Amino acid sequence: QMQLVQSGAELRKPGSSVKLSCKASGGTLTRYGLNWVRRAPGQGLEWMGGILPIFGTAIYAHKFQGRVTSIADESTNTAYMEVSSLRSEDTAVYYCATKYSNDAFDLWGQGTMVYVSS
């Protein structure tokens, strides 16, 4: 059974960057790909982008292009997402998710809370 385990909570200052991780076990990221979704306080779920299966191509929502970078490390079966130029509005829970058994995000990590505050 595949599982996704994310890194712990982060506190960052505005203008800085944060790099989040999502480690997969019981399945390979190259086969399933990996997506990033966030939930800001009082806001809804927001698809940010991810890594496509097989070739590992990164794709981003228009809103995050140029500020977010997603990569996958095949050797450790871990995906990373770096968000730069952080602002207070980036305070959110960040989830990694994949399409494991169905053609939808049916497997999620536990989430990583990112606080952006001066």
Add this chain to the structure above:
Amino acid sequence: QSALTQPASVSGSPGQSITISCTGTSNDVGNYNLVAWYQEHPGKAPKLMIYEASKRPSGVSDRFSGSKSGYTASLTISGLQAEDEGDYYCCSYAGNSAYVFGTGTKVTVL
């Protein structure tokens, strides 16, 4: 990629049925059958309830059903129970490997 439109809140009494709508455009809901619904409870990761507009994943109660017509997808919860309270989001494929979520609906069991 604008968020899909959902009602902010829907409520119902135990045992009743409620329906949540999700309206998109020709770029997403109207062009693909890849609409999913997620249930979110505080402090927990979202849970897939419906995929491909009307299919139920293994383990999800048959009280949950989905449909789609044109630019609007719908989630119906029958026999409403207290445990169904939470936030519900639709999500559609939007082409070029991209996805878009709905604005979210808070379900309250009266």
